[in-house]
Amino acid sequence: MEIIYFAGGCLWGVQAFIKTLPGVKFTEAGRANGTSHTLDGEYDGYAECVKTGFDPAEVTVRELMGYFFEIIDPYSLNRQGQDVGEKYRTGVYSEQEKHLKEAKAFLGERSDSGRIVVEVLPLTNYVRSAEEHQDRLARYPGDYCHIPGEILCRYVKEPPR
Numbered sequence: 001m002e003i004i005y006f007a008g009g010c011l012w013g014v015q016a017f018i019k020t021l022p023g024v025k026f027t028e029a030g031r032a033n034g035t036s037h038t039l040d041g042e043y044d045g046y047a048e049c050v051k052t053g054f055d056p057a058e059v060t061v062r063e064l065m066g067y068f069f070e071i072i073d074p075y076s077l078n079r080q081g082q083d084v085g086e087k088y089r090t091g092v093y094s095e096q097e098k099h100l101k102e103a104k105a106f107l108g109e110r111s112d113s114g115r116i117v118v119e120v121l122p123l124t125n126y127v128r129s130a131e132e133h134q135d136r137l138a139r140y141p142g143d144y145c146h147i148p149g150e151i152l153c154r155y156v157k158e159p160p161r
Helices: 011-018 061-068 097-108
Strands: 002-008 024-032 047-054 090-094 119-122 126-128
Touching (some): 002 011, 002 024, 002 061, 047 090, 047 126, 061 097, 090 097, 097 119
Parallel strands (some): 090 119
Antiparallel strands (some): 002 047, 002 090, 024 047, 024 126
């Protein structure tokens, strides 16, 4: 199992989408690369993110990047849908350099790479979000989400028979 972190605007929809992807074993809503180790206090520069545990034998970072690009506007700086602000920026973070290299290669190979504002950085800090934000859309499906419902459900895994 390996861990990578995706920031794609409000984390509710990002988590709902990522947890359905092939090879993803778990997700957790959180905050990446802020300066604080707590949820309390002023905004500290974090990006809302989804900690993603995946099996690299089942899905690669490049494949995860392809899925991620289905739910974000990669040209929008600090905004996804109606969510505006630095904490809603798009990014990919990891403690493993190989993940960052794969993510950067994915971006660099795109014909639109010069317009993309998705940051790819080492993870320097992670704070788990409050329980009320974990799997929020599963518990409150009517809450606002910038990702269209048909995309959120595109890869829903079939239950075992």
